[in-house]
Amino acid sequence: MSADPAGSGRARRAAWWIAQWQQPGPAQAVLLPLSWLFAGLSAARRQLYRWGVLRSHAVPRPVIVVGNLIAGGAGKTPVVIALVQLLRQMGHVPGVISRGHGGRHTDGARLVTHSSDPAEVGDEPLLIHLRTGAPVAVARQRVLAAQALCQAHPAVTVLVADDGLQHLALARDLDVLVFDDRGIGNGRLLPAGPLRQHLPAALPPRTLVIYGAGQPSTPLPGFIGWRRLGTIFTLQDWWVTDAVTSRVVRLRDRPLLAAAGLARPEAFFTMLEAQGLKITRLPLPDHFDYATLPWPPDTPDVIVTEKDAVKLRPDRVGRTQVWVATLDFALPADFQAALQRLLPPAAPTR
Template identity: 35%
Template sequence: MALSIFRNAPRFWERRGPTSLLLWPLAYLYGCILRIRKIFFDLDIARPKPAPVPIIIVGNIRVGGTGKTPIVIALADRLSQLGWKPAIISRGYGSSTQKLPLQVKSSSDPSIAGDEPVLIAKRTHDQFPIWVFQNRRESITALLKASPDVNVIISDDGLQHRGLVRWPAREGGRDIEFVVRDNRGEGNRFLLPAGPLREPASRERDATLQTNLTEQLSGEIKYEHFQGRRAFNLVSQLGTPYQLNNPANTQSTKQIAERFLPKNIAMVAGLGNPKRFFDDLVKLGITGKQFPLPDHFGYTPEFFKGIKADCILITEKDAVKCTNIHDDRIWVVPLSLHLPDSLMDWMQSILHRPDPRRYTL
């Protein structure tokens, strides 16, 4: 519910003030519910069956996007290069009408499968099995039945999905929980609705993946308030823009900056943190009118017709929802992410562990 209400992060989430303090009692109540829920699942009353392969969860504790999808894509690519057979599961925003798990292809309808799963399928050229459903356990069952050779599953989000039984690496298991954190941090560090957090900032994790730091340092970094857990900085980079209606037609960001005046350039992003996209373009010398939109925004031809610009720059996530829009002014800016070798080496050492849930007599 909170995720759908707060499509745009309120300003009071970033600093403590009268509004956040007024809402603090509701945040306290929400925290109590979280603690009760955790106790219930820790008691393991239902004793659900864990997945037969290791699960890597890429999630966040802050409402809104922090850059999980590019990380999921990069992890799948690197694991495949290292000889693993990865697959991906997601809740799939917009797929709530689905009655059964759905396999996603690059040709899938994002309004049914979700824009992020379709983006992953397009970026990876349908190389990996991708399944979406609200119940991730059912997704895993359907996925492994269709692709029994899969030996590691990456979950796009799912830290708060308690029904996804796992034995995290910090407890000697093979399942890994990543918390993705961007330059906004934890804001005022209050839980919803007084702040942006779905869980306390002190939430346990196997490692923190930091995106979009001001200082782009590669490798392993440390943060005191992460309770001594590993933290890695992931360096992202914008690629060469291509025309939405003709992907073979490309031009560099430098060419765009030289060809169009700032007043004739529009930057559009329907993300959890649109400012990050705009800031990355500014660093490359592109300035113009900025259109920050709610995450998962639904685009129409009329929307773009209302923009007075000769060049409109959008993200790849936005592009998957614009396939039926024919506007030669729209250019798509891809994003790539580098995973440090220290992260992959550590992660492989976890995945190669014997399954602690298998016992031999």
């Protein structure tokens, strides 16, 4: 089985850069002046917010921002999904707002529905809506997304912002920082390193840290969560049912092409192999659009992530059997108590 689309080459180049960011080297040294410029501009922007020249805008509900300091995907979306489920258990009615990265939505806000086009609203917002059933709104300005969502769904008691840690125009009540096994990489800011902002010397107020790799990867105190392979559906079943019908045992008997449009697809491939599946790896660029199928038309079996599945409809894959592997994130039990202490009381609904 072979598959080597142009997108796979772009994915390999992106993976190469992510690997280079893990330790100082000559390639990063060349980019240090650009990192200093990035640091200066970021610091100036934050100072303008502190002085009140630029303003953070409050929205009608408490806001929890789930974000990360590092570029290249740290597992925010699974944490958002798990957090939405936890908030429901705590008696809240959560909604989700997002920029809708990769989508072509206009400057206004757009509500995400089951039939939304991921090319318009972004693949991750659509996935969050499909997995949780929570109302989701996207807009380049998260404040507009929050206002639109609260107006359309007045029963919502708390908003979860998928990404947006550096989006200072949105006032927030709580930040949740997500780290994977890379920690802060080489410790340098973009583009010489992976950091969007420096690691703080101490845990900032009203901030919780989640480590998704089973152990801490920075000096900040935090909670240990873990990602795990969940149910595997046929693409047809994934779109129409919530039934828990795992097919891992059945799939161990056949070769699979594993395709993943993620920033770091290696973790997904490793999970599949740990289940005894025989896969050929097909890494694709993050947010790969699937406008053209990246595998040969005679490929019998392909397994993808849910982030890929939102861009694949059963009538587009021909005779290929596409399987969808869900990825779940488990939050530790003591995280709920910490969240409860920091989360403001739910705003009354109208």
